[in-house]
Amino acid sequence: MLLLLAYGAALHLPYLGAWPLESHEALAAERTRELMTTGGWLVPHFAGKPDFRKPPVPFWIGGAFALLAGGVTEWSARLPSVLACLGTAVLLVLWVNRARGRRSALFAGFTFVTSGAAIMWARRAEADMQLCFWTTAVMLTYWFGLGEPVRRRQVLLAVAMWLSLAVGVLTKGPLPLAFLGLAVVATVAFDPNRRRRLRRLLPVAGPLLLVAALTPWVLTVVQRHPEALATWYGQSLGRYAGELGHEKPFYFYAARAPLLWLPWILPLGLGLYLAVRRSALSRPAWGFLLVWGLGGLVFLSFSVGKRLHYALPAVPPVMVFAGLGLEALMRPPQPLTRPWRWGVVLHGALVPMALAAGLAAAAWLPEYRLALAVLGALAALGLGLSLFLYIRGRPAGALAGLALSLLVVLTIGYREVVGPLLTQANTEAAICRYIAQRAPEQQEAVACYGEVGPQVLFYAGQAIPVLGSEADVAAWREHAPGGLLVTRSGPWRAEVERVGPWREILPGSTLNRFASREVVLLQAVDPLRLHVPGVGPTRAQRQEVPDE
Numbered sequence: 001m002l003l004l005l006a007y008g009a010a011l012h013l014p015y016l017g018a019w020p021l022e023s024h025e026a027l028a029a030e031r032t033r034e035l036m037t038t039g040g041w042l043v044p045h046f047a048g049k050p051d052f053r054k055p056p057v058p059f060w061i062g063g064a065f066a067l068l069a070g071g072v073t074e075w076s077a078r079l080p081s082v083l084a085c086l087g088t089a090v091l092l093v094l095w096v097n098r099a100r101g102r103r104s105a106l107f108a109g110f111t112f113v114t115s116g117a118a119i120m121w122a123r124r125a126e127a128d129m130q131l132c133f134w135t136t137a138v139m140l141t142y143w144f145g146l147g148e149p150v151r152r153r154q155v156l157l158a159v160a161m162w163l164s165l166a167v168g169v170l171t172k173g174p175l176p177l178a179f180l181g182l183a184v185v186a187t188v189a190f191d192p193n194r195r196r197r198l199r200r201l202l203p204v205a206g207p208l209l210l211v212a213a214l215t216p217w218v219l220t221v222v223q224r225h226p227e228a229l230a231t232w233y234g235q236s237l238g239r240y241a242g243e244l245g246h247e248k249p250f251y252f253y254a255a256r257a258p259l260l261w262l263p264w265i266l267p268l269g270l271g272l273y274l275a276v277r278r279s280a281l282s283r284p285a286w287g288f289l290l291v292w293g294l295g296g297l298v299f300l301s302f303s304v305g306k307r308l309h310y311a312l313p314a315v316p317p318v319m320v321f322a323g324l325g326l327e328a329l330m331r332p333p334q335p336l337t338r339p340w341r342w343g344v345v346l347h348g349a350l351v352p353m354a355l356a357a358g359l360a361a362a363a364w365l366p367e368y369r370l371a372l373a374v375l376g377a378l379a380a381l382g383l384g385l386s387l388f389l390y391i392r393g394r395p396a397g398a399l400a401g402l403a404l405s406l407l408v409v410l411t412i413g414y415r416e417v418v419g420p421l422l423t424q425a426n427t428e429a430a431i432c433r434y435i436a437q438r439a440p441e442q443q444e445a446v447a448c449y450g451e452v453g454p455q456v457l458f459y460a461g462q463a464i465p466v467l468g469s470e471a472d473v474a475a476w477r478e479h480a481p482g483g484l485l486v487t488r489s490g491p492w493r494a495e496v497e498r499v500g501p502w503r504e505i506l507p508g509s510t511l512n513r514f515a516s517r518e519v520v521l522l523q524a525v526d527p528l529r530l531h532v533p534g535v536g537p538t539r540a541q542r543q544e545v546p547d548e
Helices: 002-012 023-036 057-069 074-099 102-113 116-121 128-147 151-172 175-190 205-224 228-240 252-256 265-277 283-301 308-329 338-348 350-364 366-391 395-425 427-436 454-460 470-479 491-497 539-544
Strands: 446-449 484-488 502-505 519-524
Touching (some): 002 074, 002 116, 002 395, 023 074, 023 454, 057 151, 074 116, 074 128, 102 116, 128 151, 151 175, 151 205, 205 228, 252 283, 252 308, 265 283, 338 350, 338 366, 366 395, 395 427, 427 484, 427 519, 446 491, 470 491, 491 519
Antiparallel strands (some): 484 519
């Protein structure tokens, strides 16, 4: 277990704060910072106003880490997701250890921390990986509680289940309730032995405990802000009904969820076969996992609004099957039979493919040519070495080589490619970092036109006034000569330029083909100094301003 946790930490912690927060990450981080100040640790705030769209637990946790780190940073904002990923792996290990054994348990934990879901979302300063952890805690304490013969332990597990459910709801809404409901329905319908034990999981006291855990925060917020109820409805049932957009077809998760299971698709298929057809797990156990994973995806598929990260709570049970398959693959027959040889040949094709992918990426991104070529070569070398050890009858060495190569490639990739690329592409963060670095006496002369983005607030580090009309912009220019105005490109910028002139500021070398130009930074210029390099007055302004 310690080795697994050390490997997971080495995989996901390096360069955690190496690139700026993206828009949704900055939104979560700014809510955390304003919860600690404006909200008084009770209500998340954004731009100085109460923001009820998300429950408070992720911001409480983020605020605790921010206190330890001396402030909300990229690193402190992303750390809770890493810890939630590792915690989910620990829960899976505990469950599979009881259901199958220690070796299978460690394989399940390994497949989870190296899955596409973990690699994509364990480093994001959002609540989704924390929701995955609490949902996993609910499902596993439910399973353990049903099978626990000692009453005192059973009561403790039931209490842990209801409290985990409360924390999960306060993390990102009622989705854990839906997963628990699926498990209960499946138990009633297909597991008569455990059906009789449901009444032992505190069916009356448990819901009362759940309500007692939720009520203090909910009532306090509703008393102060009655409009919170409508917001919570829109963010849960309203989102499910499609009121918030993100409309996708019914088959969206069937087509996209495999991205969360990479690179363990083949072991996943083998593990399903072994569990269902070869009794690698008991029927109640694999049925529970299928209801949790597959049933959860079906439930989410009925939602009109769909996004890939909504499916994260359904990933852990799938990785249990992938761990079973990977464990079986690590015990190949000697000599290899025909199916195993075909599998080795198919995976052998990944070696030249990895090298070719690195070279193709190097040609596509010439500014990172050397790093991408080296990464492609390292990936090909690691895969080749793992396959060689596997053919030679050393599967443990093959798996260790695969794990090490994944660690090396990702660590170097984060440092040499991902971090610099995302930093250069994040023009909005660069603009606001430029604002934050200005002298304190100049920071007051900053405003936004139209709307204020989360990155603007987070990286500027101050409450920036939002101007709502051209008249507001004109009045602000008179009182803030040389002031900085953050606005959107397109119609918003055209409106601003009618009240000018302005000079566009491009902080840093952020203008490349990946840089977003949705946000621009303009500096007010004295109309009598139009000869300043970089000034671009409009035609109407040239006619209005006398010649010097």
